[in-house]
Amino acid sequence: MSDEILRLENVCKRFGGVVVADNISLSLRAGDVLGLIGPNGAGKTTLFNLISGLFQPDAGRIYLEGRLLAGPLHRRARAGIARTWQHMRLFRSMTVMENMLVGPRDYPGESMLRSMAWTGAVRRAEAAARDRAVQVLERMGLAGAADTVVVDLPFGQQKLIGVARALMNDGRCLLLDEPMAGVEGSNYETMQRIVRDEAASGRAVCVVEHNVSFIKDLCTEAVFMSYGRILQRGSVDDLTRSRELTDLYFGTADA
Template structure:
């Protein structure tokens, strides 16, 4: 099976600090990979390199056979890379529904020329985008909040909104940065359900997460990072039995 996303030899330095040290990683369709390690390991930096927030000093990033490490963030998103962030990032003065519409890969409102010259097509695309947004809001149990301002949502609802907005891009690769941070109860269950559904439909899902129980329950593979390096890559239960890794992380977190 070919990887949806393949990272090879990815390297990034900020002065004397190495945040990515010759990282090689592949994400397969339908798998959920846990990216784990101590604070400062370079996990979020790796997501930033993959999505184009920062540029690598060396290495390759290939998405579905297309090299993307020279592309802009928006171009990578259109090719199918979606992500969430550690902290909920919503447009607080817009409605929940409008937040999702802005996450669509080809939202008609983005093109003034198409709106003017092809109003019928634009209206149809607008309706399709809104229908998809409402379906996603139903999946994350926020449909009843569609016309509320994002600022009015609770913290857990903000996290669910971020997940739904990432899914609006209909991409094949989903990067989740600490989706379970400070989340529990019903929100936890909904988030887990959605991640499992996305993997089942063939998405490659990679999760940065400090909740070891969540990693155990959901991830088929773990990638352990420290100091910008991948130290181990394999079944989660096997990683948790490695004494050198538990000394770095698992012993304190388990």
């Protein structure tokens, strides 16, 4: 379909004798906000790592807007896979603005040859990236923090910066790995608004999150995972009403 953004076909991954992705097939369309839920060790972050290129699948295929995804992280990012990380991976000694400027998916200044040959283009690209960073930070309510060293910000604001940096990649697939961990109050409300806005803009958004209320409030559907397998996909209410799934989630965790 023309509005399908991401498709996984029979994706498998194992480490030694441990299967961490077991024949996973999944699709996301423009405007979707899909939640990934399940106990710790279910394979949710592993799935993000396979999509974003940190890991390569042993079998199966992953497509972005109909094109086969291949290669490592930087190639996937340039193709249009934007993601956050559980532990943020911010450059803690750099300012907020400096962190933001590593986010665009195609910046000519990354190449020494292009920097020397296309000086004007590099300057224009940097100016455009700064303008975009200011706009994103304004949406986050953090425009005043642009010149602040990241480590000097409260934890909740650092989480917002992690998402803001991902938004600098204008690709159509956004993967958010536990964006709400440690986030509360006004930062919680900001995160909700940003996710809604990104989906409304035509992105496909996938969220790994243990905050079930956040998933219920935002997600059009959810997928329940356990032991590297998708057990069920449906509405959040249907999944959380399932006795079998809630026993898996709140009973015996798998790692």
